[in-house]
Amino acid sequence: MSSDQDAFDVIVAGSGGGGLVAAFLAASRGLRTLVLEKTAQVGGTTAYSGAGLYFPGSAPIRRAGVEDDVEDARKYLRNLIDDPSREVLQDAYLDAGPRVIDELERDPWFSSFVYGPVPDYYPGHPGATAAGRTIFPPELPVAELGERAALVRGPIPTERFGVDQGPVLVGGRALIGRALSAFLETGHGSLELNTALDGLIVENGKVLGVEAIRDGERVTFRARRGVLLAAGGFERNAELRARYQPPLTGEWSDGAPGNTGDALRAGIAAGAATELLDEAWFVPGVVQPDGLPLFHTGTRGGIWVNGAGERFVNESRPYDQSGHEIVRLHATSGVSHIPAHWVFDQRQLDRDSFGGPPDQPVAPEWFSSGALKKADTLAELAALIDVPLDALRASIERFNSFAESGVDEDFHRGETPWDSMFRYVVGFPARPEQNYPAKPTSGWPNPLVIPIDTPPYYAATVLPSDLGTKGGLKTDEHARVLDTGGAPIGGLYATGNTAAAMSGHVYPGAGTPIGSSIAFGYLAVLDIAGS
Template identity: 65%
Template sequence: MSVNEETFDVVVVGSGGGGMIGGYLAAARGLRTLIIEKTDQVGGTTSYSGAGLWFPGSSPVTRAGIEESDRQAAREYLRAVVDDASREDLQDAYLTAGPALIGELEKNPWFGEFTHMPVPDYFASLPGATPHGRTVFPSPISVAELGDKADLVRRSIYTERYGHTEDDTLVGGRAFIARALAAFLDTGNGEIRVNTALRQLITENGRVVGVEAERAGDIVTVRAERGVLLAAGGFEHNAELRAKYGAIPSTGDWSDGVDSNVGDALLAGIAVGADTDLMDEAWYVPGVVQPDGKPVFNHASRGGIWVNAEGKRFTNETAPYDQAGHAIRNGERDTDVSHTPTYWVFDHKQLSRDGFGGKSPESPIADEWFESGALKKADTLEELASLIDVPSAELIASVQTFNGYVTGGVDEEFRRGETPWDQMCQFIVGYPALPEQNFIVPIEAEGPNPLIVSIDSPPYYAATLLLSDIGTKGGLKTDSTARVLNAEGEPIGGLYATGNTMAAMSGKVYPGAGTPIGSALAFAYQAVSDIARGDSAAGELVESGSATTETD
């Protein structure tokens, strides 16, 4: 293997939301910037997402008529949700960076305007929570507008796993990555190299001064005169690390993060003395098992009930996904009752209303669902209990108890239907959000609470749920400028981290839609601001020029 050496101002490891934005911001400030990506496409797990950004006080939020005072309410909310004084500096940095970043991005035609959408905050009972939420989204972009750049953007999870056809218009995370890619290349100061994997960080006198990477069998040394930003996702597909740190389940097979996220950047940081935090945590979500045996993120179930191995209901099935995921995780970890798998029990009435498997109610369920065992069907609850191996008396009792809430409209066990998030889910078919599933079927209320509909119309069904995640949450400890800290709490010179390579600003909780990607972007902004501070080009956008993308 040959060894080559090059020099840039900034090296960014990873090309998800945090990496692409970190690269763009550095290049736009006149810093010669290299983004390296170990796979053959850019976008990471961000490309799988809706690209929501929880950015209180940002221009799209204020354009929607939400008063500027909402930003202080958001601070109060974030304090209450996270409830961790050690993260208050990170919270304040996040709340400051988000609006500043959006303001800067909207000045670039490639990004255009972001749009606020009313996705309620996830912890409705806490001070500062709002039903309108603070989440903003990027605009779609056509493949034609992108030209050959579109081929470099990672496909959706549904295309990668199940061969779904992509539209001629990119939306959500794919649109955001595409826009960031085009903006980065247009600066004239940026270069992207795919199929280039980080091997280790290079240090001199305790400072990180570059990276060693492998590309097409060659070892390449790249010096970074100003700094290295690690933005390569978490370790969700590294079974050894998950088991070591207790990030259950101890296999990455059930994660919805991209398969390449195995903690390379995390381990490189640890190797140069970085401290870590939250290593047993993840952005947990329930996953509906597909016929191939793998789960896909389910954002909410607006009908039926979930039961554990005892046939007992244990959570609000319509709760925000992180809370529902933690209910499965905590049940599995903290009780003697198995929650792996959890079963989602519903009836023909719900199937006729919502469909299943991403198909409309008029579409028959493919045989592969039943042949694989991912979905089971029975004429009676007793038969269904036998098929899923839970006590029939307990399953019947759980269904009867739930049905008993219909008339009064109050879920006395888990309060389903009482929060703004739950009420929003009345109008959204919750499973799964496949591209072609663009239908919205209203719930025909049987009582005062539309989300409490009886389970009494055979045949009965049981879908299989597993604990999934959209990325691990533990990572390198940083300060409010995204500088990576050592065990003594001191910054490691030249080293920055963001996204799921960084220990989450929000601690063990998920405050609102768009917190993970919002954090990746906000701390990329903080990192580049620190890197560029004192540089004569800092804060000045440069004229468009030429840039390169290498694929081999």
């Protein structure tokens, strides 16, 4: 075991956005800080993301000239989350967001964050805004990182499909690259890669360090002031998924491969309480040619049908809501919704492409793998996806009947600010500071409600995926981990998906997961540093 002379002040387990930013904030205060990363690269699930940060009232929003009252945001969260036990967490989060951005922007590596116009996900609730409250990190040329660029985890298209990453880091990779550089350049930061958390050192009820596995050997690191668990959720742990979230599987997740619940188990072993273990940041995932789903942000055309051939959701609603709806209906309706089927026609394919850049033909592997099915008639398509033809035809005919007026009488597709984004774009823009590029509307009143009547017909498979689990260790407003009696466990903190989410069962707006991770990591550092 390390001697006290060799001890660090702070140990952070995990190198996603919350962990790495917290490590920088600790090290910048002169605290000797160690980051443990289980894999060979830093970034975790944050590296896969757009790195939106839901920070109402923050400086980048004000700089963009957008009016945003934090009290409106508080009203929105109160009404939407509807959980008095989480109100203290909401208040801490709303207070921390603008403050941590102010501090980060004083460091040259973080430069200026930028506002992105992503509407709140629940527009009918008091305090919601169509302008949104999400900010993003600026892009970062690879050349500015130098050799450090190789330490940043690649995006999913690179890891799964070999897509070139390009010369510029955007979204989550830009945030991670900036945080890594800022952390290492404090002179007080150390990074251990390929080092997996395996337990906590607890003496007299206080956490004093960690046990880890490095190169197959057990090592220990002591912490004088605190340990911050920021190692993601348990989405890649088959046993825990089966226990808390059947029938979901880690193979369907968009969480980082190393997120197997190591920090969760370590916290529980130290006496921590847990919450929301049945929850995840659910999203719909469209199955790719490699047989696994990929996060699908929103749908412009076609419909989704269940195993009975019936449409069941507004396919363009915010992803967490449609992902939850698939899971809920599969469990309660008596009809299979796993898998669901995305049915569309040649008109949509010509307008929006599929699985690739616009105006390019669909890659052959989509068809050879069976990920995308094609049929000349609806009868053939129904047989291919094994749904009743009469029900499928009735679902399509009813949807088609809405096209003339543009009003989706069943699920109201295209009527919210969020839906309106998909009139013009497919997914989020790669660079949120740019305007959404215009897309043709085909001359229909509602470009999201266009008839499915131009053969051949197509079907893709939709599965419930997630951006990580959102249940975990119970924490207070200082990110201190609480024991089963409600008291803080000395020296132990948690943030990100290792902690139970501030937002409870809902997803208020773009950037809530990473925003929460950074906000509560910041609050942990303030408590550790006594500031």
